[in-house]
Amino acid sequence: MAITRRHVLAGSVAMGVAAGGTAMAATRAGGSVERWGVHEIVLHGPASGNPFVDVEVAATYRRGDTEVEVPGFYDGDGVYRIRFSPPDLGRWTWTTRGNAPGLSEAKGAFDCVAPAKGNHGPVRVTDDGYHFVHADGTPFRQIGTTCYSWALQSEARCAETLATLAKAPFNKMRMCVFPNVASIATDPFVRTGAGLRDWDPARFDPAYFRRFEDRIRKLGALGIEADVILFQPYDAKRGYSDMTRADDERYLRYVAARWGAYRNLWWSMANEYDLIKTKTVADWDHLFQVLQAADPHDRLRSIHNIHVYYDNRKPWITHASIQNGAAVTGDIPAQLHRSFAGKAVIFDEVCYEGDIDARWGRLTGEQMVAAFWWGTIGGTYVGHSETFAAGRNADGSWLGQGGRLVGTSAPRLAFLRRVLEEGPRPGIEPIQTWWQYHMAGKPQEYYLHYFGDAQPNEWRVAIPGKPGEPLHRYRAEILDTWNMTVTPVEGEFAMAQAGAYDQQDPNRPTLALPGKPWLAVRLRRV
């Protein structure tokens, strides 16, 4: 007994699920699913006992030589679901198996058709290892934000957050599965009593996870990646991040089966993992391996620190997720993270724009924006959030619950995003960072030099280049990263060799600048 349906991340109509006891496949337009969309099999099986523990269900999807084993999950009320996101166009067939009546030997097929507009596929790390790209080749220039418990708020509050995001520059959202601030939804597990600790880790509450995946899909509809934080140290009273290993494994398998098919999903194993005292590094290593094995969609995986960096060279880590405000006060410390991790780096937490007393929540807008720029010049990516004291936002801060943005950085991050999107593919590469050029881009094509809080009235227009390397002509633009202006400079710079290390135009060695902070110069080859 199987029913298929199709989630449409981009926001168009999803097919209804035909419930009941007859085998059927509900697909749109003759049984098609768009590439990187979601194909869902719905099965009916036992509702008694504890299906979360007792029942296993999975499907094998096949297309040509490709065969994908996809685990399913129990969604309550005797309903079992298997979700699969087809990576390739063409005819896919599927067969189910399970260890309970009604779950085995269901069969079906669908056509994977071209993706709808706006569906670029899941984000992957680029082949060079340091940037991000959608499956269709579209670069993903990460401009992240964090609202830890936004997804657990009221429908009205969630709608407000989504409306804010629709007009904001952010394309990745960090969000916790478990609540860390006051929330409407607080019970991922079935409650067994009135106390905060009275819940059964072996029984998920499907409604909680259904609500959460609704938020994941709505972010997807806005083109925003959902960087889902699986564990965090802020729910010690409830203890959701302090379960036993067996409970942790069951939880990871559940979310992997339930959410892994959403193409905008990223896994963040933990926030501030090193504050979770009930787990060791060996525990985290193990959990990563469990997650990796449980997720046939192989979504991005990272883990976020407070004091102690996790070893991001480990093979299950796709990119480094770093908390460190000092790392983005210049391009050199930012770039060093690439050198050490050997992977793409996102500074997911660099302190926040705000005015609370805590030192981690009182960056000026200028500092928040500069952190993004220094990270960019270091060849890395940065995350934003806001922590304005109560009253500036209706009910708690953007960091905790979402809602409205009241800071000054977001429009400037939109400006940065535009600069990135106009820049080289797949991203901005650091250029001889260790030699203090404070410059990035693509050698012999594109150079971005950032001045931070200096107030230069002149810049020596020199780019790195050794004798024998090609010499080109460049046009320059002055970018005011705070006032969001791009001012073209008249004429061109015709480079010649200048000493052993630089190229410079002997007739035009310098460029006048307006003597303000937060300037950048962009050089593009003519």
Added chain:
Amino acid sequence: MAITRRHVLAGSVAMGVAAGGTAMAATRAGGSVERWGVHEIVLHGPASGNPFVDVEVAATYRRGDTEVEVPGFYDGDGVYRIRFSPPDLGRWTWTTRGNAPGLSEAKGAFDCVAPAKGNHGPVRVTDDGYHFVHADGTPFRQIGTTCYSWALQSEARCAETLATLAKAPFNKMRMCVFPNVASIATDPFVRTGAGLRDWDPARFDPAYFRRFEDRIRKLGALGIEADVILFQPYDAKRGYSDMTRADDERYLRYVAARWGAYRNLWWSMANEYDLIKTKTVADWDHLFQVLQAADPHDRLRSIHNIHVYYDNRKPWITHASIQNGAAVTGDIPAQLHRSFAGKAVIFDEVCYEGDIDARWGRLTGEQMVAAFWWGTIGGTYVGHSETFAAGRNADGSWLGQGGRLVGTSAPRLAFLRRVLEEGPRPGIEPIQTWWQYHMAGKPQEYYLHYFGDAQPNEWRVAIPGKPGEPLHRYRAEILDTWNMTVTPVEGEFAMAQAGAYDQQDPNRPTLALPGKPWLAVRLRRV
């Protein structure tokens, strides 16, 4: 047939070797070897064929439950040697074995006695992982220098280098086995013709290695660690670093057996490993494992980069050896290397004090010294060298051949060394680096704040401390790190809580400073 003798690293008399066919043991004062000294067994075996390939010889040393397998090596003319540095006091017995006549079943015993003055034992990484300590517990505060090919120069030139070192602050010397500049000794392998490539990798020239170990011992007598660089990319014409894997393995086993017993020996697998195009990272991993297995003395192991950081988290790496001048332009980038490696960090190359055209060889003395100070405040260690153009030094630079020091940094590094030796054990720890205190030491005991090239006339005397943490009184001293003065400040600073993060004396919130560059303030608890 066995003869034992004793190398005395500290420079006192070594016993003569009794050659000949009778079994005997020549030891000093009734058969004793000082702890961490060298016990040597001399055996006579075959001189025909190729003993470097054909013959294996080793000894088992025993003391109580301790049993150490020590490989030997062929030293030419039918002489085989086995060298062992006893780690523990007491009676040691030994038995040899080999695959040729004369090498097996020799036996003997000696007493390991208290070390002579100045013998602190080999250097190890501290239990916390970030500093260095001798086996007897004496902290080792690394102030390194580099003279790549000093050991391969004439006796007169070597004597000049050693005389310079005797008056210099350096306690570690980086030195290549294979020549990288003009040298007297150029042939570690037996020559087979007139061409640079005409040598037999399977036949070592014992005289070359005997000369090199004489330099290792002479450094030891000065209390200087020999950081021996096994491979390097600068001998491409001769190709010593481009041998086959089997030849590399034989070479590593030879130097491990020959030099591993010297307590001042460190292994640097390579200089600028990523410029050696004939070896991959997998090759380096393999060679480390070969070296580790071949070295029962388990000496320190590192590898030095140019562009691409080796993964210093790998288990055979004892400490990170880093080339990066930008990393020590502040304490934050320096400290990040600790965060990433999770190990002690030595910036073995940060550009050099000098005046040559190349950008890596023209630091001012002030820049060289500041690099050491920033590295110190970041909880790391730094290396020096000099690259003054020909004429300033008699024959090539200190970096290449040794000789004389002509720069201005060395006396200031002696001043730093004194500050370190007066500081907390085992070393200076970074203190909340990510929060921009630019301060290091030992919380609630000792604080060192460095100002770099700023010219402050006042400092806000605040140390990190949250409410509830102990409050103490401190005395302050102003250190002029360039003029090498320590100026005590009158009175004390009685700390009180100041806000959520700092401790400060409300009656004395600031300290007047002389408005010069290269200042530091030292606070010590009363």
